[in-house]
Amino acid sequence: MSDKSPPKVELTIPIIPDMELAATKTAEVVAKHMDLDDEKSAEISMALIEATINAFEHSDSAEGNVQIHFVIQGELLVIKVTDRGKGFDKSQVKIPTIEEKITSDHKRGWGLQLIQELMDTVEFESTKEGTTVTMTKKK
Amino acid sequence: MADFSLEVKDEGDVVVIETNGYLNNVGGEKISQACYEKMENGKILFLLDLENSKVVNSIGVSILIEIIEKLQDVDGRLGYYNLAPIVEKTFNIMGLTKYSTVFSSKSEALEGMS
Numbered sequence: 001m002s003d004k005s006p007p008k009v010e011l012t013i014p015i016i017p018d019m020e021l022a023a024t025k026t027a028e029v030v031a032k033h034m035d036l037d038d039e040k041s042a043e044i045s046m047a048l049i050e051a052t053i054n055a056f057e058h059s060d061s062a063e064g065n066v067q068i069h070f071v072i073q074g075e076l077l078v079i080k081v082t083d084r085g086k087g088f089d090k091s092q093v094k095i096p097t098i099e100e101k102i103t104s105d106h107k108r109g110w111g112l113q114l115i116q117e118l119m120d121t122v123e124f125e126s127t128k129e130g131t132t133v134t135m136t137k138k139k
Numbered sequence: 140m141a142d143f144s145l146e147v148k149d150e151g152d153v154v155v156i157e158t159n160g161y162l163n164n165v166g167g168e169k170i171s172q173a174c175y176e177k178m179e180n181g182k183i184l185f186l187l188d189l190e191n192s193k194v195v196n197s198i199g200v201s202i203l204i205e206i207i208e209k210l211q212d213v214d215g216r217l218g219y220y221n222l223a224p225i226v227e228k229t230f231n232i233m234g235l236t237k238y239s240t241v242f243s244s245k246s247e248a249l250e251g252m253s
Binding site for chain 1: 225
């Protein structure tokens with residue numbers, strides 16, 4: 001058994017509009033390295049956009065950046081998106097529906113729903129010191 | 140900032156909006172502004188050509204929901220064609236396809252809207 005640690009890519013991106021696209025460029029390279037098909041690669045990028053802009057918009061992070069780790073564990077890609085913000089209570093996040101949103105003044109709030117639909121597994125760890133979203137996709 | 144531009148064309152009763160770039164909040168606002176200007180002039184049928192907007196986010200797409208809501212008030216309709224698979228999947232997850240229509244081509248879209 002090898003002691004070699006799994007391949008990892010670490011990225012720190014500043015909380016600046018559209019900087020989530022820098023994360024998707026890295027995700028595309030990682031997906032290509034894993035030989036993931038175009039559909040899975042696009043799903044990963046979309047979920048990553050949503051996780052990153054959630055961190056941008058809701059964390060109120062004084063640190064001003066978001067850490068993203070990609071870890072390739074054989075056939076499994078693990079992505080962690082971490083902010084050092086104020087945290088959130090996932091139980092308070094309502095699952096959106098189009099029927100409710102179409103007449104609501106607040107049409108946003110789809111990020112978590114999209115992440116959960118697009119990735120194989122999603123876990124949230126959130127405290128007052130920050131939030132980590134861990135997402136996985138199998139090859 | 141990611142560039143976003145659009146071109147607006149009247150094709151009979153249908154307004155065709157060709158977008159180019161990342162459909163985020165900025166892109167969504169530009170689309171809605173173009174739609175609302177046309178609605179003020181009586182147009183109620185809109186088609187988005189998203190061939191050159193293969194990356195979207197939920198904030199930009201949420202603005203399309205706002206357009207759909209406003210079109211419902213005037214019996215108008217919104218449709219799309221040339222969607223990247225991930226964009227169509229996003230529209231499905233968010234439920235846009237219950238209130239607007241994805242077409243497979245421009246010709247099918249123009250026929251379907253008329």
